[in-house]
Amino acid sequence: MSAAPNSTSEPVSKNIVWHEGVTQTQREELVGQKGVTIWFTGLSASGKSTLACALELELLQKGKRAFRLDGDNVRFGLNKDLGFSPKDREENIRRVGEVAKLVASSCTTTLTAFISPYLADRALARKIHDESKIPFLEVFVDAPLAEVEKRDPKGLYAKARAGVIKEFTGVSAPYEAPESPELHIKTAEVDIETGVQIIVDYLEKHKFI
Template sequence: MTGAQGFVVWFTGLSGAGKSTLTAALVPELIRRGRRVEVLDGDEVRLHLSKGLGFSREDRDTNILRIGYVANLLARNGVGVVTAAISPYRETRDAVRAMVERDGSAFIEVHLSTPLEVCEARDVKGLYAEARAGRRPGFTGIDDPYEPPLNPELRLDTSETPIKACVAEIVAKLEQLGLLPAIAAEGAR
C-alpha cells in the first residue's frame, strides 16, 4: 500500500541553509497526504535527548547517531520522519542511512546547498558573527568542516529555489519512490 512504508527525509546543510524553514513547509503537505509525520529538529534533540553534549566531532557524531536511531525507530513503524540537523560529517550520515535502510525504511538525503555567504546573511541568531569573531570556535562552515553528501537524493539551494518549489521537488521524489500517494493536479478532473 502506498504510504505505508516508513521513511526518513534527512535535511543536511549549513546553519541558515533553510532546514527548519523547509521542514515547517513540508510537514503540513505530508500530513495533508495522509502520512503520520514526526519532526526531529537538531536544536530540540540537543535540548532533550543530547543535553550535555558539546560540539567536538565525537559529540556531534553522537548527537547525529541519536537522531538517526530515533528516526529509524519511528520509520520502521511506518512513520514519515523529517530531520533538520546540520549533520556535518558524511561518514556519520552514511551510518544513519545504512541503519535506516537495513531496517527496511527509505532514507532520502536532501542536501541544502545554500552558499555560506547566504547562510551568514540569514543568521538571525548571530552565530556566524560570533564564529568570525572567535567567540564560537569549531563552528561548522567557518573553522570546522561541512562535508557535503556525494550522492544525495536531492540537492536544493534555497537561495535560488523558493521554499514552495523545494517542497514540490521533495514531494515529487517521495511520490516517485512510492512513499506518498500522487494527487491529481487541480482542474484535471
C-alpha cells in the same frame, strides 16, 4: 539470549533479548503508508528546518503521517548532554539516526533537520536504516556560505567570526557536502514552496506517500 538482528555495534548489556512482533510488511499494509526518513543536511541557516517544517505541514494536510526531528530541539532533551566537538557530533547523529529509524518504522515520514557536517556520520545514519530495511533519503539543502552568513537569523556566524563560538561549521569547523544525495535543493535559487514540491514529487514518484 540474542542481540538485535540489525545493529551497528554490540550492546553493552548481555542480558537482553530481541523481541519479534508485528512485521514491517504487516504494519505498512494496516497503516496504508510506508515509512521513510528524509535527512536534511546543510550549513546553519541554509533552510533545513524551514523546509522540513513546511514539508511536515504539507504531508499532514494531505492526511499522511509525518514527524520532524530538529537539530536544536533534540539538544534540549535526548542529546542535552552533548556539545559540538567532533566526537559529540558523531554521537549526536548516531542517536538521531536510531530514533529516526524507529519513528520511520512506524510507517511515518520522518524528517530530520541537522547540519550533520561529516560524511562518515551521515553514512552511519544511512547504514542504521539500511540494516533495518528502512528507506533513507538524503536531501542536501545547499546555500553558499556568503548567503547563509547574510541570513544569520540566530547571529551564530557573527559570534563565530568574533571567536565567541568555537568549532562552528563553515567557519572554524568543516562541512563535508554530500557526494550523491537523493535530492539537491539550492535554497538561494528556489523558494520553500518549490523545495517542498520537489520533495513531494519524489515521494509520490517512489510511492512513499
